[in-house]
Amino acid sequence: SQLKMFVDELPDMPKILGFDVVNGVPVSKSLQIGMFSKKWKFHRDLPPTRVFAYGTSNNTATVPGPTIEALYGVDTYVTWRNYLPSKHILPWDPTIPTAIPATKKGVPTVVHLHGGIDEPQSDGNANSWFTRGFRERGPTWTQKKYHYYNIQQPGNMWYHDHAMGLTRVNLLVGLIGAYIIRHPDIESPLGLPHGKEFDRPLVVFDRSFRTDGSIYMNRTGNNPSIHPQWQPEYFGDAIIVNGKAWPRLTVRRRKYRFRIINASNARFFEFFFTNGLRFIHVGSDSSYNKRPVMIKKILLAPSEIVDVIVDFSESKSDSAILANGAAYPYPSGDPVNKFNGNVMKFIIKRQREVDTSRVPKRLIKYPSPDxxxxxxxxxxxxxxxxxxxxxxxxxxxxxxxxxxxxxxxxxxxxxxxxxxxxxxxxxxxxxxxxxxxxxxxxxxxxxxxxxxxxxxxxxxxxxxxxxxxxxxxxxxxxxxxxxxxxxxxxxxxxxxxxxxxxxxxxxxxxxxxxxxxxxxxxxxxxxxxxxxxxx
Ligand code: C2O
The missing domain is CATH 2.60.40.420 (Cupredoxins -  blue copper proteins)
Incomplete structure (x- = not known):
């Protein structure tokens, strides 16, 4: 059977601030973020799926995890805690270089802040993994508490698992989340759409499910006599945005900012709107463009990020589907089908709005390559x-x-x-x-x-x-x-x-x-x- 598209509302992931404010002054903060085993509902008509999720507690953990919002110049510390059970949800292949605990129990994990410029001990080296309660640790493990300096340019990053040989399966079951560095002195004057409603991360990935809701991954490798389960690339047919399969979002007739992260294992996306709406590209992974660029299509590889403004007041119709046209594997694989060719639907309110946000001619200029x-x-x-x-x-x-x-x-x-x-x-x-x-x-x-x-x-x-x-x-x-x-x-x-x-x-x-x-x-x-x- 097939799932109906555009029936679930697009969720907003919980937000965690990476700083405190004391007497009006931002100060550094230490966070505790756990990895939990729980059930997650990916679609109205799909039974709940067993996932591994980031969150401050099992109850509040989500897929993707909470969006961490850091402030330029203010340190964020995170102790990433592994509360995962002794066995993985998906099969993993011990015959490729892999983090394997000596007791054979526990799921090795380690978190990398993708795009972060931080000390090597906090970078989430693949061999710095640890299992539940730090019981077992990889050969390069040094510390529990990671230090994020947040003194790079403002922009979009994401955090995800990075454990040796298990990164793919750990991400496939949900260990993914967005991380934003904000620099209000520089960014506020730009006047881009802002605030919870008009500035949203969209974390996009593909998955396949069995009818019982469990994540489907082929259990047999490409060459099982040598590597029983190893397959170099994963492709799923359901497209998930912020944890829901083909969601929908009702928007006002005005500008929105979307920070789109391709969190897929191997799928490229070529995003476009079915009604011809355009994207105003203002930034990519972890930095702004010098100037905004108007484009009709965005090709986004796994782990790339785009930061775009979409002006729904330009829409000629009352709805628009964000679609995907990228063959998989890209560029020489199969063409998209009616499932993975759709991403999400925007329902655009009729009424015109006063929109005080703007897209300036110049954004942020960084030194040119020398x-x-x-x-x-x-x-x-x-x-x-x-x-x-x-x-x-x-x-x-x-x-x-x-x-x-x-x-x-x-x-x-x-x-x-x-x-x-x-x-x-x-x-x-x-x-x-x-x-x-x-x-x-x-x-x-x-x-x-x-x-x-x-x-x-x-x-x-x-x-x-x-x-x-x-x-x-x-x-x-x-x-x-x-x-x-x-x-x-x-x-x-x-x-x-x-x-x-x-x-x-x-x-x-x-x-x-x-x-x-x-x-x-x-x-x-x-x-x-x-x-x-x-x-
Ligand atoms: Cu070395 Cu997104 O990772």
Missing amino acids: LSNAAATRYIAMYEYTSPTDEPTHLFLNGKPYEAPATETPKEGTSEIWNVINLTADNHPLHIHLGLFVVLEQRKLVDVEKFKECMLKINNAVKCQISKYARGNITAVPAHEQGWKNVFKMTPGYVTKILVRFAYIHSNASYPFDASAEPGYVYHCHVSILFRFSI
Whole structure:
């Protein structure tokens, strides 16, 4: 049977402030946020689903978790507490590098604030996991209480589980939430729509369910004789927004701000409105654009965020469906169907409103990338590797698995040029912890097969004469994606050139912590395997 669309109201997740106010002055705050096993209703007609949810108590825990709102310059501390049972809801595969407690009991978890610029000990390293009550801890675990400095640019982030080998299943069962840094001195003068009603995070992901309500994931891996359960990518047919399948929201005829997070494992979204309404793009993952950009479609990879204004007063109809047009896997997979091609419905009130919010011509200007100052140029090749025993393919970066020693060692305060060479057939969203980057260009490779052959043999882009192969057409970076980002789509068959900055983008201030400390940081594709660097 199939679920009826647009019958549940879009929920707002509970809000938790990451600061206190004492005598009118904001001061830092210590939060306790737990991970709980509970049942969650994803749809009116679907029985409740067993999930793992973040919250301040089992009763108040939600999927996605509460939205944490931090204030620029005010520290937020969070003790993330694991109250999960001894067994996982979904099957996980012990044959891939995975956090496995010695007692074989408990669900390893660790939280990463995606987009946060924080000390390595609070970054949620995949091996810093812990089980219920911190009973067992991973090899790089150091502390219970995480410190978030909130001194980067204001913008949108999200927190999610990051445990070795379990990240995918931990996110699939619900360990996801939004995190916003606000900087009122800078943001209020912009005049964008604000307040609970007009400024909303939309956390979007795909899931499939059995008729009993449980989350469906194929239990058999792509190559079960070697990895019983491992499948590199998950796709579900129901599209969930803020914890409800295909919800609806009644809106007024005025401007709204939506901070849209793609929290899917592998699904790209190409969002558009069925009635032609446009998006005014004002920011992306963790930073604002210099100027707003009007667009009809938004392509959002897993873990990317867009911050958009939608002006419903421009609507010619009384309803609009937010739809999805992205093939899965992107870009060469199946086309969307009548289920995953729909996201949510907006019902637009007839009556016109006085709307005092506005979208200014200029938003926030950060320093432009300075190529002449780049301290290093690196080549990072992504390719899938199939072993002689025909194991499932693994995504490697520069031919190395995650367990290999840290590869890049950038210096704090410097910028580097990274040329990311995608030799796979799929688009991979590359995410770099700690650093923010600007995408400079995407250039098509000629004769990919020949270049790949060389790379598989000697794994050295310079020796394989990358300059000879990187001379195809250049795809211009769309205007709305020219700002500072922490994740970007690496087009298959292209070299994507980025300038990464290992410093705050709004100032030259150095990090208030030791960025070279263990366990270091990672950069990785947000669909699969992790990679590591230290600074
Ligand atoms: Cu969103 Cu290393 O993760």
